[in-house]
Amino acid sequence: MLDSFESAGLGWFWSTDAQGRITYLSDSAIERLGWAEEDVLGAELGDLFELENDEGDEAGNRGARPISFLLRSRNSISNLTVRPVDASSEVWLQLAGKPRFDKAGRFLGYRGSANDYTDTRNREREATRLSQFDPLTGLANRHRIRTRLSKALGQNRNMKRNCSVLLLGLDRFKHINDSLGHQSGDELLKQVAARLKRLIDERGEVARLSGDEFLVTLPDVDDRGDLGELANQIIQMISQPYSVGGSRAIVGTSIGIASAPYDGIDTDELLKAADLALNAAKQTRASYRFYSSELKDGAKRRREIEEDLRDAIGRNELAMHYQPIVDASTHKLKCLEALMRWEHPVRGSVSPGLFIPIAEEVGLIKLLGEWALGEACRQACEWPSELRVAVNVSAVQFMAGDFPKVVENALQATGIAPSRLELEITESVFMGDPMQAQRIFGELKALGVRLALDDFGTGYSSLSYLRNAPFNKIKIDQSFVRGSTERDNNNSAIISSIVSLAQALRMETVAEGVETKDELELVTKLGASSLQGRLFSFAVSQEELLEYIGEGSLTYEPRGPERYRADRRTEFRRIGLVHDDHRYSVVLRNLSKTGALVEGLMDVPVGTQIVLDLGGGQLAVATVRRSSGFSQGVEFETPLISDGADGLCTRHRVSPYHIEAAGKPLASLPDDPFAVLRGAKPGTEPQIKPRAFRQADLSGHKACAA
Numbered sequence: 001m002l003d004s005f006e007s008a009g010l011g012w013f014w015s016t017d018a019q020g021r022i023t024y025l026s027d028s029a030i031e032r033l034g035w036a037e038e039d040v041l042g043a044e045l046g047d048l049f050e051l052e053n054d055e056g057d058e059a060g061n062r063g064a065r066p067i068s069f070l071l072r073s074r075n076s077i078s079n080l081t082v083r084p085v086d087a088s089s090e091v092w093l094q095l096a097g098k099p100r101f102d103k104a105g106r107f108l109g110y111r112g113s114a115n116d117y118t119d120t121r122n123r124e125r126e127a128t129r130l131s132q133f134d135p136l137t138g139l140a141n142r143h144r145i146r147t148r149l150s151k152a153l154g155q156n157r158n159m160k161r162n163c164s165v166l167l168l169g170l171d172r173f174k175h176i177n178d179s180l181g182h183q184s185g186d187e188l189l190k191q192v193a194a195r196l197k198r199l200i201d202e203r204g205e206v207a208r209l210s211g212d213e214f215l216v217t218l219p220d221v222d223d224r225g226d227l228g229e230l231a232n233q234i235i236q237m238i239s240q241p242y243s244v245g246g247s248r249a250i251v252g253t254s255i256g257i258a259s260a261p262y263d264g265i266d267t268d269e270l271l272k273a274a275d276l277a278l279n280a281a282k283q284t285r286a287s288y289r290f291y292s293s294e295l296k297d298g299a300k301r302r303r304e305i306e307e308d309l310r311d312a313i314g315r316n317e318l319a320m321h322y323q324p325i326v327d328a329s330t331h332k333l334k335c336l337e338a339l340m341r342w343e344h345p346v347r348g349s350v351s352p353g354l355f356i357p358i359a360e361e362v363g364l365i366k367l368l369g370e371w372a373l374g375e376a377c378r379q380a381c382e383w384p385s386e387l388r389v390a391v392n393v394s395a396v397q398f399m400a401g402d403f404p405k406v407v408e409n410a411l412q413a414t415g416i417a418p419s420r421l422e423l424e425i426t427e428s429v430f431m432g433d434p435m436q437a438q439r440i441f442g443e444l445k446a447l448g449v450r451l452a453l454d455d456f457g458t459g460y461s462s463l464s465y466l467r468n469a470p471f472n473k474i475k476i477d478q479s480f481v482r483g484s485t486e487r488d489n490n491n492s493a494i495i496s497s498i499v500s501l502a503q504a505l506r507m508e509t510v511a512e513g514v515e516t517k518d519e520l521e522l523v524t525k526l527g528a529s530s531l532q533g534r535l536f537s538f539a540v541s542q543e544e545l546l547e548y549i550g551e552g553s554l555t556y557e558p559r560g561p562e563r564y565r566a567d568r569r570t571e572f573r574r575i576g577l578v579h580d581d582h583r584y585s586v587v588l589r590n591l592s593k594t595g596a597l598v599e600g601l602m603d604v605p606v607g608t609q610i611v612l613d614l615g616g617g618q619l620a621v622a623t624v625r626r627s628s629g630f631s632q633g634v635e636f637e638t639p640l641i642s643d644g645a646d647g648l649c650t651r652h653r654v655s656p657y658h659i660e661a662a663g664k665p666l667a668s669l670p671d672d673p674f675a676v677l678r679g680a681k682p683g684t685e686p687q688i689k690p691r692a693f694r695q696a697d698l699s700g701h702k703a704c705a706a
């Protein structure tokens with residue numbers, strides 16, 4: 001019976017001697033494995049076969065637990081999945097066996113059965129693969145990456161290791177799906193996945209969490225310099241154009257970054273933190289943000305604003321204000337930019353820089369935008385007819401298919417001449433479907449309205465945008481105007497090249513945000529054709545504007561400071577100061593683009609190089625310029641970049657080189673009070689006792705950290 005069982009290929013038999021050497025293996029098994037009998041008999045079982053590793057993972061190290069070790073225990077074995085060590089062909093066996101003993105209890109070896117497990121195993125693995133991997137991109141799916149992350153975090157806790165996650169959200173992917181079709185959308189996702197995988201390679205794992213969300217996990221990385229560097233690489237790589245289904249498509253990505261154990265100790269906490277950081281990053285498209293505890297409060301505030309915004313139109317809380325744009329040579333009023341204002345019953349006036357991005361995200365922008373357009377056209381009809389009105393149009397609103405119709409309705413309803421209406425659009429409209437954008441531009445031109453490219457220089461600033469779209473005007477972003485008069489600053493060269501580019505294309509230029517007389521002098525000299533900024537006027541209400549116009553004068557007198565001075569902002573918050581191997585907690589008293597005043601350290605010598613950790617991932621290398629008692633005035637090595645809307649200085653990045661210049665990388669600072677605090681549960685505030693002093697040595701000088 002056994003013979004016929006064996007020869008029918010239903011199963012195989014094997015046996016070993018007391019030393020684990022093979023004394024028998026069915027002929028058909030030897031044949032299946034592609035071996036010769038003399039190679040098998042007498043060889044140790046453990047030398048010929050290896051075990052499947054724990055993870056069942058091809059990439060793992062094979063045969064981590066040797067078979068001989070298992071057999072030495074002399075226990076029965078069953079369902080042991082093994083394969084030949086010299087895996088020339090992919091054959092898997094499943095072994096079962098029992099130890100044999102003689103009457104005296106001496107071990108004689110094993111005797112057992114085996115069967116060909118290859119097909120079953122492949123089927124099982126395929127099923128696992130399907131349940132663990134995203135079928136479209138082949139990347140790990142949400143389920144798998146969560147399991148692997150939880151396991152890694154669990155191990156890390158014991159071993160005091162760290163791990164970072166980068167959560168990517170593609171910008172404007174939905175738009176590609178809608179306009180080019182799902183097949184093209186799928187194709188694009190595949191290409192995004194391939195690019196990501198190539199870039200991350202062995203450094204970590206890449207997963208697709210949902211439609212347009214990807215996750216990168218990076219074990220043993222928490223240096224913000226390195227993480228920022230990588231995030232930048234990812235953003236640049238993903239923003240390169242794609243060719244899908246014969247069309248060219250562009251997407252961007254925003255990235256939220258969180259590191260364990262600082263920002264969260266388990267998977268849920270860490271992913272939640274990365275998600276908050278991603279949302280913050282999305283507000284400044286195609287950028288990255290580190291998680292910080294302020295984001296948690298920010299998220300709550302956003303939700304409240306969203307709720308209130310839904311009612312704002314109905315409650316008459318919105319108004320349009322108008323900021324003059326004047327001719328550069330005569331300072332005569334030519335155009336007014338309509339800027340939305342929200343008078344919230346409790347919060348007071350809320351900045352459009354804050355509520356417009358929320359409106360875009362939650363789909364309220366269409367409603368707000370239509371209202372703004374109608375209101376601005378209506379009010380402009382009350383002005384002298386030579387004055388134009390410029391209305392801001394968000395990219396989301398612009399790309400909605402019926403936008404030209406909305407404009408046409410506004411023109412018809414108010415009877416305003418189309419040539420008096422100017423639409424301000426930013427470059428982000430080119431990020432989705434270029435064909436759709438082209439069509440909309442065409443329809444708008446046919447209506448006879450004018451188009452202005454807003455915030456030029458802050459986005460991709462691609463020349464092809466200017467070639468393909470019929471703009472009448474380029475608005476030079478205020479970040480180039482601000483501080484353009486300072487030494488060692490490229491801004492004036494940038495302004496001058498934008499101006500000559502615009503002249504060559506027969507477009508007007510507006511220099512935005514002119515605040516001081518020296519800026520006025522410079523942008524006039526550089527050839528900007530129109531000017532806008534508080535030097536001439538803030539945005540004013542319709543009543544104030546009509547009053548001014550009623551006085552008969554349409555010329556504005558520049559009124560303001562002579563010189564640009566980096567704005568000093570009063571602050572009172574605790575930040576980190578790093579010097580050499582120490583991290584101190586200090587109080588930030590004021591902050592400008594070029595420097596800060598900090599308190600808390602005693603007698604720090606002038607000239608000391610430090611790094612300020614301003615929170616939220618902003619690090620700034622600085623030098624102490626003034627020092628008296630507890631307070632120090634420091635100057636930044638490179639000026640901070642302002643986010644504009646709220647005047648907060650963000651988006652400042654320091655390369656690892658810079659961080660190293662002031663000591664060790666931040667991430668590797670030895671245990672000090674701060675390190676302990678960072679390890680504490682996220683969200684809890686540092687407990688610093690008042691008037692508790694810690695002696696520390698700062699470059700040989702006595703210092704106290706309060």
Ligand code: C2E
Nearest residue numbers: 339340352353356372392393394513514515532533534535
């Ligand atoms: P923007 O289109 O770049 O508008 C110019 C912003 O710069 C306005 O801020 C304006 O008040 C401010 N500004 C003008 N002159 C100066 C100056 O000399 N110095 C400084 N520091 N700032 C100056 P605002 O009104 O807070 O608007 C912020 C942004 O909100 C706008 O940026 C625009 O992107 C958006 N926005 C405003 N109203 C609307 C709207 O009706 N629809 C849409 N879609 N977006 C709007």
Ligand code: CA
Nearest residue numbers: 337392424454
């Ligand atoms: Ca604008």
Ligand code: CA
Nearest residue numbers: 454455475512
């Ligand atoms: Ca602008």
